[in-house]
Amino acid sequence: MNKLLEVNNLSTSFYTHVGEVQAVRNVSFTLGKGEALGIVGESGSGKSITMMSIMRLLSENGKIKTGNIIFDGKDLSSYTEKEMEKIRGFEIGMIFQDPMTSLNPVLKVGEQLIEHLIKHTKINSTEAKGKAIDMLKLVGIPSPEKRLDQYPHEFSGGMRQRVMIAMALICSPKLLIADEPTTALDVTIQAQILELLKDLKQKLGMSIILITHDLGVVADICNKIVVMYGGTVVETGSKRDIFYNTKHPYTLGLLRSVPNAKSDIKDKLIPIKGTPPDLLNPPKGCPFTPRCEYAMKVCNEAIRPETFVISQGHEAACWLNHNMCNIKIVSPKEVALDAREESITRSK
Ligand code: SF4
Numbered sequence: 001m002n003k004l005l006e007v008n009n010l011s012t013s014f015y016t017h018v019g020e021v022q023a024v025r026n027v028s029f030t031l032g033k034g035e036a037l038g039i040v041g042e043s044g045s046g047k048s049i050t051m052m053s054i055m056r057l058l059s060e061n062g063k064i065k066t067g068n069i070i071f072d073g074k075d076l077s078s079y080t081e082k083e084m085e086k087i088r089g090f091e092i093g094m095i096f097q098d099p100m101t102s103l104n105p106v107l108k109v110g111e112q113l114i115e116h117l118i119k120h121t122k123i124n125s126t127e128a129k130g131k132a133i134d135m136l137k138l139v140g141i142p143s144p145e146k147r148l149d150q151y152p153h154e155f156s157g158g159m160r161q162r163v164m165i166a167m168a169l170i171c172s173p174k175l176l177i178a179d180e181p182t183t184a185l186d187v188t189i190q191a192q193i194l195e196l197l198k199d200l201k202q203k204l205g206m207s208i209i210l211i212t213h214d215l216g217v218v219a220d221i222c223n224k225i226v227v228m229y230g231g232t233v234v235e236t237g238s239k240r241d242i243f244y245n246t247k248h249p250y251t252l253g254l255l256r257s258v259p260n261a262k263s264d265i266k267d268k269l270i271p272i273k274g275t276p277p278d279l280l281n282p283p284k285g286c287p288f289t290p291r292c293e294y295a296m297k298v299c300n301e302a303i304r305p306e307t308f309v310i311s312q313g314h315e316a317a318c319w320l321n322h323n324m325c326n327i328k329i330v331s332p333k334e335v336a337l338d339a340r341e342e343s344i345t346r347s348k
Helices: 047-055 081-087 109-120 125-138 157-169 187-204 215-221 239-244 249-256 336-347
Strands: 003-016 019-032 036-040 062-071 092-095 175-179 207-212 224-229 232-238 308-311 314-316
Touching (some): 003 047, 019 047, 019 224, 019 232, 036 047, 092 157, 109 125, 125 157, 187 207, 187 215, 207 215, 224 239, 224 249, 232 239, 232 249
Antiparallel strands (some): 224 232
16 A cells, blocks of 8 residues: 555644643554545544644644654654645645635635635646636536636535535645535535545545544545544544444444434434543543443553554454453444445435
């Protein structure tokens, strides 16, 4: 596999008036060229902060404490702010949950696309306008010439997200990071945006990192999944590993809380009880202990669970995978994959 991104032992903290919030702790993962990686977890699991650390978009009180970030052979951890400006939007594109926070409401969509393109490339305004029209066409916006002259508020939520995708991709980045890109949209539009991302990934051959709390969303696009909890990576594997050979109780909890197309109407979703750990004072043992139905005496002790290698590319940080442990997790038989596939088929 040709690596595009390598994150090694990344730890990021925020320094607040009540103390140090350890938002990301020793996170490592890799992403290959043309690969799609899903980072999944609840709010506060550290998934968005991991991406903000990669893009170096942390707030003033945030600091990368340890680790390095190698992107396309370059160590971004040593880059100055000026050098990072050339990476953001040009080599790495980003889209967020709410396009209105990223689009300027007082500038026409065309002006924003063209300005972005001219800032990062050497082309003139006529060429930039042509490229902006092509990009709007590519993301499925009808009458792009006319739409260039409109303001963001004249677009529906789904169309605005398409504009954001056009903006993120107009400079042909090698990597697109999408942070909860469909959360604010209704289910039908969600499915359309996911289909669009999948289609663009194939057409443009770029890599994607999709950040979401919904395992059903990553099932559509991603071939590799990283599950985060309490600022740490708890399980990594292929889509098949995560859905059909689950090796961490938190991943199992996420799977059980996603609707399944084959379940009966009477079947209830099972939420994960309890709340995420306090990152001001993270537990010394396994951070999932208070919420884990499998918790054992060792889980509460002062050492974090080792990361056990289950098979090539499949790892889980849980004592249940120790060869001395005879308790086994049972993967749900029918999972969100089916639910999502059916919802996409229905929306077409
Ligand atoms: Fe549960 Fe223990 Fe595994 Fe943590 S290490 S997930 S508490 S069984």
